[in-house]
Amino acid sequence: MSHRTRVSGVKASLIMDPDDYEVGRFIGSYGYMNVTSYSPPKFGGLSSDGKLEDPDLEFSQDSIERLRLQDVGEGPVKIRLYDGRITRGPKKGTRIIFKVYPGQRIGGQEADLMAANELDAHAFLQDASEDICQNIQILLGGFETKTGEQWLAFRNDGNFSAADYGNITSEALSRNRSQGEAKFWNPFDVDITIKRRRIFVIKILRGAINGLSYMHDHDRLHQSIGPASIVLNTIVEKDVAYLVPRIRDLAFSVDIRYSSLESDPRPLSEALWRRALAAGAFSSFEKRAFGIADDIYEAGLLVAYLAFVPFCEAGTIDGPSLQRLFEGTFQLNLEAAREYCQADDRMSEAVKFLDLGGGAGWELLQAMLNPDYRLRPMAKSVLQHRFMTGTLL
Structure with missing residues (x-):
């Protein structure tokens, strides 16, 4: 890495010599989508037994206005992905995925900051002896090219994302519906498919929340x-x-050790701490709590995405539309949102999924998307919620 992206957390075990790698085919490219939350005054919460304490939520105009604190949009830095492998050393033959950050000339200073932050976060999180961390993509090393591009090498643990899964399953559902009942010659096939999908989605969510819990x-x-x-x-x-x-994608990861919280904020975390101050989080303890709760809010939107998109035909709903529906139309009153979704036959399977266990899914979503950051559950509590344990399936 160059002096711009050199960080103190880089471990000797990371492979930093470009001659140790072989670059394969181009896989694709993507940009980062930043979705952040807001925090109006207190309403309801999640009790110790996983129940919603006050489901009768009401929202003032003041709290609705805080939606304008949200920062939603795709950033200017475009990431390229390539496959490859390690060509020498003890990890020779290991299949990898390269994530390529553009140099300053194309991506500006933000690209270098993101690359450095991602490298630092992985080096900090990965166990010193085994180079592993729970449900988090494994960084193996990286290098900088003469043009200033930053190449980070990750172990190839798959080429698909949860977004790909959602899109592919919804498109497959559309094709099956278009073929009518002939597609399912066995009357039990539909039920089996839905049950299998529910189990698959819960396992994705458990892995994602477990990784988030490890990070926190x-x-x-x-x-x-x-x-x-x-x-x-x-x-x-x-x-x-x-x-x-x-x-994956730790480019915007934030260090919440108290020593870091007491220093000047880094450029990539300034917006987070501005929102924290707006929510009344002034001390280091409060800022840390706000940051963790902010991650939980985003994880709640992930739960909503995976509860809806794989169970709806293509074009019915997507992530940004769900967020607008919950935040804008229903102002985070998910009981009202459920009634709206239930009236739409295209969303019936998603509603049934969240209805399991007397509405356990809606209950969890309401807690994770609580307008008051102080009342959102911790990641470990989310994992223990009855909707997430799999017992309802």
């Missing part, structure tokens, strides 16, 4: 979690036993 336990926020930032090693629902979801 190790003093890091993700800050851009969403369906595109969850990599999957399979999207075949019959292979759910082999599914291992992993979090």
Whole structure:
């Protein structure tokens, strides 16, 4: 890495020599989508037994106005992906995915900051002895080209994301519906398919939240979690036993150690701490709590995405539309949102999924998307919620 992206956390075990790699085919490119939350006054919460304490939510005009604090949009930095492998050393033959950040000339200073931050976050999180961390993509090394591009090499744990899974399954559902009942010659096939999909989705969510919990336990926020930032090693629902979801895209990760919170904010985290101040989080303890709750809010939007998109035909709903529906139209009153969705036959399977266990899915969503950041559950509590344990399936 260059002096611009050199960080103190880089470990000796990371492979930083470009001669140790072989670059393969171009896979694709993408940009980062930043979705952040807001925090109006207190309403309701999640009790110790996983129940919603006050489901009768009301919202003032003041709280609705805080929606304008949200920062939603795709950033200017475009990331390219290539496959490849390690050509020498103890990890010779290991298949990898290269994530390429453009140099300053194309991506500006932000691209270098993002590359440095991602490298620093992975080096900080990965275990010193085994180079592993729970449900998080494994960084193996990286290098800088003469043009200033930053190439980060990750172990190839899959080429599909949760967003890909959602799109592919919804398109397949549309094709099956267009073929009518002849598609399912066995009357039980539909039920089996839906049950298998529910199990697959819960396992994706458990892996993603487990990775987020690991990050929080190790003093890091993700800050851009969403369906595109969850990599999957399979999207075949019959292979759910082999599914291992992993979090990727740590370019906006934030260090929440108290020593870091007491210093001047880094450029990539300034917006987060502005929102924290607007929500009344002034001390280091409050800022840390706000940051963790902000990640939980984004994870709640991920839960909503995976509860809806794979169970609806293509074009019915997408992530941004769900967010607008919940935040804008229904102002985070998910009981009202449920009534709206239930009236639309195209969303019936999604509603049934969240209705399991007397509305356990809606209950969890309402808690994770609580307008008051202080009342959102921790990641470990989310994992223990009855909707997430799989017992309802």
